[in-house]
Amino acid sequence: MSDSAQKTVTIALAGNPNCGKSALFNRLTGARQRVANFSGVTVARKEGETLHKGWLLRFIDLPGTYSLSTLTMEEKLAQEYLLGNEYDLILNIMDAGNLERNLFLTTQLIESGRPRVYVLNMADEARRKGITINLPLLSTLLDGPALMTVARTGEGVDALLDLLVEEAENKLQRRGVSVRYDSHLEEAIGRLTQHIQTHLGKQYQQQARWRAIQLLEGNQGLPGAPPPNEHLAIQGEAERYHLAAMHGDPAEVLLANGRYGFIRGLLKETVQQQFFAVGTLTLGERLDGILLHRLLGLPLFFLSMWVMFQTTFTLGKVPAEVINNLFSWLTEQAAELLAPSLLREVLTGGILPGVGGVAVFLPTIILLFLFIALFEDSGYMARVAFLTDRAMHIIGLHGKAFIPLLMGFGCNVPAIMATRAMEHPRDRLVTILINPFMSCSARLPVFVLFAAAFFPEHEGSVLFSIYMIGIVTALLSALLLKKTLFKGISEPFVLELPPYRLPTLRSVVRHMWEKAVEFLKKMGGVILAGSIIIWFLQAYPREVTLPWNPEERLAAIEMQLPEGKERQEAIKALQAEQSAAEQEGRYLGQLGRWIQPIFAPLGFDWRASIALLTGFVAKEVVISTLGVLYHSGNKEQLQEELLQEKLTHAMPRHVAYGFMLFTLLYIPCLATIAVIRRETMSWRWPLLSASFGLSLAWLSAWTVHTVGGLL
Numbered sequence: 001m002s003d004s005a006q007k008t009v010t011i012a013l014a015g016n017p018n019c020g021k022s023a024l025f026n027r028l029t030g031a032r033q034r035v036a037n038f039s040g041v042t043v044a045r046k047e048g049e050t051l052h053k054g055w056l057l058r059f060i061d062l063p064g065t066y067s068l069s070t071l072t073m074e075e076k077l078a079q080e081y082l083l084g085n086e087y088d089l090i091l092n093i094m095d096a097g098n099l100e101r102n103l104f105l106t107t108q109l110i111e112s113g114r115p116r117v118y119v120l121n122m123a124d125e126a127r128r129k130g131i132t133i134n135l136p137l138l139s140t141l142l143d144g145p146a147l148m149t150v151a152r153t154g155e156g157v158d159a160l161l162d163l164l165v166e167e168a169e170n171k172l173q174r175r176g177v178s179v180r181y182d183s184h185l186e187e188a189i190g191r192l193t194q195h196i197q198t199h200l201g202k203q204y205q206q207q208a209r210w211r212a213i214q215l216l217e218g219n220q221g222l223p224g225a226p227p228p229n230e231h232l233a234i235q236g237e238a239e240r241y242h243l244a245a246m247h248g249d250p251a252e253v254l255l256a257n258g259r260y261g262f263i264r265g266l267l268k269e270t271v272q273q274q275f276f277a278v279g280t281l282t283l284g285e286r287l288d289g290i291l292l293h294r295l296l297g298l299p300l301f302f303l304s305m306w307v308m309f310q311t312t313f314t315l316g317k318v319p320a321e322v323i324n325n326l327f328s329w330l331t332e333q334a335a336e337l338l339a340p341s342l343l344r345e346v347l348t349g350g351i352l353p354g355v356g357g358v359a360v361f362l363p364t365i366i367l368l369f370l371f372i373a374l375f376e377d378s379g380y381m382a383r384v385a386f387l388t389d390r391a392m393h394i395i396g397l398h399g400k401a402f403i404p405l406l407m408g409f410g411c412n413v414p415a416i417m418a419t420r421a422m423e424h425p426r427d428r429l430v431t432i433l434i435n436p437f438m439s440c441s442a443r444l445p446v447f448v449l450f451a452a453a454f455f456p457e458h459e460g461s462v463l464f465s466i467y468m469i470g471i472v473t474a475l476l477s478a479l480l481l482k483k484t485l486f487k488g489i490s491e492p493f494v495l496e497l498p499p500y501r502l503p504t505l506r507s508v509v510r511h512m513w514e515k516a517v518e519f520l521k522k523m524g525g526v527i528l529a530g531s532i533i534i535w536f537l538q539a540y541p542r543e544v545t546l547p548w549n550p551e552e553r554l555a556a557i558e559m560q561l562p563e564g565k566e567r568q569e570a571i572k573a574l575q576a577e578q579s580a581a582e583q584e585g586r587y588l589g590q591l592g593r594w595i596q597p598i599f600a601p602l603g604f605d606w607r608a609s610i611a612l613l614t615g616f617v618a619k620e621v622v623i624s625t626l627g628v629l630y631h632s633g634n635k636e637q638l639q640e641e642l643l644q645e646k647l648t649h650a651m652p653r654h655v656a657y658g659f660m661l662f663t664l665l666y667i668p669c670l671a672t673i674a675v676i677r678r679e680t681m682s683w684r685w686p687l688l689s690a691s692f693g694l695s696l697a698w699l700s701a702w703t704v705h706t707v708g709g710l711l
Contacts, residue, residue, distance in 0.1 A: 008056040009168040014082055014109065015093035016102050017064030020121040022046070023151035024093060025061040028161070052161045055168055060087065066101075068108040069217060069252070083112060089167060093119045096126035096133065096148060099271065100263055106142065107179050107259040113207050117167060118146035119160060124153070131273050138270045178209060181258035182376065184246060188239040189213060195235050216240060216251040246511075247377075248504040257501075261382060268292075268386065284500045291380065297387045304380075305467070308371040310460035312364055319363035327356030350535025353627040355528055362520075364448055365441050366512050372409065373511035377503035381406060395475050396482030401431040405474060408438030409467075412672045416679055426486040430478050432676055433689050436668040437474040439467050441515070442619035446663045449623060453644035454656040462657075470664050473696065531624045534614060537588035538629060544585035550578050583629070602662065602701040603655035603709075612662060618669050654708025658701035666697035 015021040029048025046061035062078040069079075082090065090109055094102035099120070109116055120126070120133065126148075139146045145163055149156035180186065192212035200211075215236035240251045247254055268288075291297055331352045338344040375381040385402045392398050401419075408415040415435050419428045439447070447466055451459040553574055561567040583589045584606065591613075592606030599609040607629045615622040630646040651659070667690045668676070676686040 007054060007168070008058060009089060009164070010058045010060065010087040011089045011091050011164065012060045012062060012082060012087045013091050013093060014062055014078065014105065015064060016066055016095070016105060019064070019093050019095040019102060020151045021064060021093045022061060024119065024121055024149060024157070025059060027151050027154055027157045028057070029059055050161070053165045055165050057161070057164055059091075065105065067105055068112075069219060082109070082114070088115070089164070090114050090116045091119060091164075092116050092144075093121055096120035096123050097129050097131060099133075099267060100260075103263045103266065104256075104259055107262055110142070111179060111210050111213055113210055115167070116142070116144040117160075117163060118142055118144055119156075120146060120148045121151055123148035123155065124150045129273065131271060134270045138266070141266055141269065179259055179262045181255065184243060185216075185251075185254055185258060188216060188243060188251075192216065192232075192235060192239060195232055199229055199231050213255065216243070217255060218252065245506070247507045261379075265382075265386065287500060288383070291383050292387060297383075301384050301387060302468075304375075306460065306464050308368070309463045309467070312367045312371070312460075314460075316364040316367050320360050323362065324356075324360045327352055327359065331356070345539065346532060346535060349539065350531050351528065353531070353624075355531055355624065356627065360445075362516065365444055366516050368441065368444065369512050369515040370508065373508045374503050377501070377507055377511075379500045392475075395479040396486075397427055397430060397478055401427060401478075404431055404435060405438050405471075408435045408440060411442070412436050412438065412440050412668060413675045416672065416675050419679070426482075429680065429685065430481045430486050432679060433481060433685065433692070434474040434477045436672055436689060436693060437470050437477065437665060439470045439664055440619065442669065443663055445620060445623045447660055449626075449644065450647070450656050450660050453647050454653045462660075466660055466664055469661065473665060477692070477696075531627075534588065534621075534625050534629075537591070538583060538586055540587060541585075544582045546578070546581050546585070550574070588629070601705070602658055602698065603651060603705040604659065604662075604701075605650055607650065608659060612659075612666065615663065616667055616670060618671070619663065622663060652708070654711075655705055658704035658708070661704060662697045662701040664697070665700060666694050668693065 013021055013025055025046060025048060029050055047059065048061070049056055049058045051057075060081070062081055065078045068083065081087075092106055092109055094106070106116075106118070118139070120135075126133070133148070135146050135148065145167065147156055147159055147163060149160060151157070181189070189209060189212045192215050193208045196208045196211050196215075215232060216239060218236075218240065243251045243254060249257075291300060331348050334344060334347045334352065338347070372381075375384075385406065388402045389398055392402055404415045404419045406415075412435050415438070416432050419431045419435075447463050448459075451462045455462045554571065557567060557570045557574065561570060584593065588610055589606060592610045595609050595613060596606050599612070604612070607626065610629065611622045611625040614625045626647070627643060630643055630650075647656070667673075673686045673690065676689055677683060680686070
């Protein structure tokens with residue numbers, strides 16, 4: 001863009017065929033136009049110019065094209081100019097009455113990162129169809145000014161010239177909005193972006209995301225795509241193969257679906273049509289009419305969540321019992337086959353109770369992720385985010401924040417990393433801080449165990465209530481933060497609405513398999529190590545001095561009670577009392593007594609307090625800790641029912657519910673704290689998250705214990 005006496009800006013006209021682009025070009029340039037050939041070919045393009053408010057506006061009228069990935073000669077030449085030439089601004093012209101078709105090219109222009117002005121031409125025909133467009137919101141969501149024109153009559157042309165001059169004087173600055181895809185595509189794009197930034201020069205790093213998308217689409221030869229690079233080619237093909245294997249469709253189809261999802265979400269936000277002809281609605285539009293209904297949408301979502309939890313419990317019991325019996329058998333075999341030794345004690349008293357106590361919940365977790373995969377792959381999860389957009393605005397956020405929150409049901413770590421897609425720093429920080437309140441899969445074993453032990457008739461409903469409390473707490477916390485630390489108005493954005501589709505068996509199975517492997521890796525890593533450490537702390541010191549003599553108490557029982565059932569029960573009670581006293585004298589018991597004053601007002605004993613303390617490392621360790629602490633070390637078989645029975649004797653029902661709430665709300669795990677520190681580049685926010693969550697957890701559990709005790 002020239003800053004000389006004759007200020008000049010070069011504008012490329014891009015749009016679909018039959019959108020009125022050439023008619024608008026003629027209106028803008030009048031007689032000041034000429035025909036030129038593209039370099040090296042005989043295909044012509046029109047060039048024209050006009051003077052307006054001291055600026056020379058040079059227009060390049062390119063052949064119409066539906067996308068930047070098609071192969072006809074004229075379309076290819078338009079692509080090459082748009083992606084490779086030096087110009088200042090894209091004037092993206094669309095048919096206002098057929099925006100869904102025209103916006104596909106727009107999504108690719110957005111991804112290319114070039115400055116853009118949007119013209120919705122044929123406005124008169126759109127009005128005749130009863131179409132109303134929210135232009136200010138559309139401009140914000142597309143990150144570029146938009147206006148309506150009728151090239152045939154000249155309506156809006158003068159306003160367009162004024163706008164082009166205004167944009168030129170404002171240096172054509174943009175924030176760089178981007179189209180967001182599903183989690184698998186975003187992960188692949190992220191990996192390729194990192195490879196591009198590592199293996200290519202600085203001149204290719206500014207638009208690394210765009211170039212990564214080109215690699216996934218197989219468009220390495222297009223202008224603006226990365227130059228030939230063997231490492232990038234291998235990585236690109238690997239990512240394309242992985243996506244095709246997971247979804248059953250090639251990467252370019254998945255990207256196209258993502259773009260159309262962006263388009264549907266954009267149109268749902270900005271376009272209203274007053275009249276629909278009966279019988280013209282597609283099946284997807286009919287489903288959206290129900291699932292996105294203002295009154296029915298959210299109740300249907302909550303109903304589907306309740307069905308998910310109920311089904312998960314019902315179907316998960318059978319395989320859970322098989323795993324439970326397997327670990328019981330392994331414990332019994334280890335006790336019988338191994339000679340008395342430290343190894344046998346570690347296996348039967350630490351590793352097998354700890355790991356087995358968590359492994360039994362693997363079927364439940366797999367089933368939960370089965371439902372989540374079905375919701376995501378069918379397109380329903382995106383509708384849920386759209387539904388909640390209105391509710392999110394009430395608390396000062398928008399629906400885009402709900403996507404990382406939904407991911408938090410799986411794991412808070414990648415969910416917090418997903419907030420990178422949020423442009424506004426305040427919104428991103430708020431979403432990061434409230435994400436730990438979303439119940440990740442690591443907490444699920446705790447909830448399943450306690451719900452089965454204390455609420456056997458209402459397991460699904462209790463679990464549903466815990467998840468809902470987490471969601472409500474997150475939303476109310478966001479409202480508090482936006483009213484205090486992060487005041488400001490959230491900027492609107494496009495919520496993608498992908499097409500409805502039947503999930504493929506391959507995609508669903510692969511999704512479940514990845515989650516199962518991730519869970520098993522945790523069992524083989526942090527849970528195994530945690531179980532051994534906890535066993536050591538509860539097994540040492542070996543010799544514990546008791547305030548009373550067990551032998552004297554045993555002799556007194558044998559003297560006072562005759563042989564029979566009463567004497568055996570008294571001896572068992574003495575052994576249990578001795579075991580409990582010895583445990584309290586060991587390292588773990590000493591630590592439990594030290595922190596007990598903090599948890600005593602909540603009704604938790606020292607074992608429950610220790611379990612919560614170890615849960616800071618990873619929430620799955622809560623269950624393995626309880627499995628170790630409530631396993632006496634005798635020849636009893638390890639059974640989930642045995643742990644449930646011991647828990648029901650250790651605390652009343654209302655205290656158990658308070659324990660579940662405390663597990664839901666208190667300090668995030670170590671990995672989550674670390675990722676909050678990394679994403680915010682400060683220790684201030686992870687410390688705030690930990691202290692805020694711990695305070696909420698303590699107050700919630702105390703309230704439940706106090707009210708429950710009165711009732």
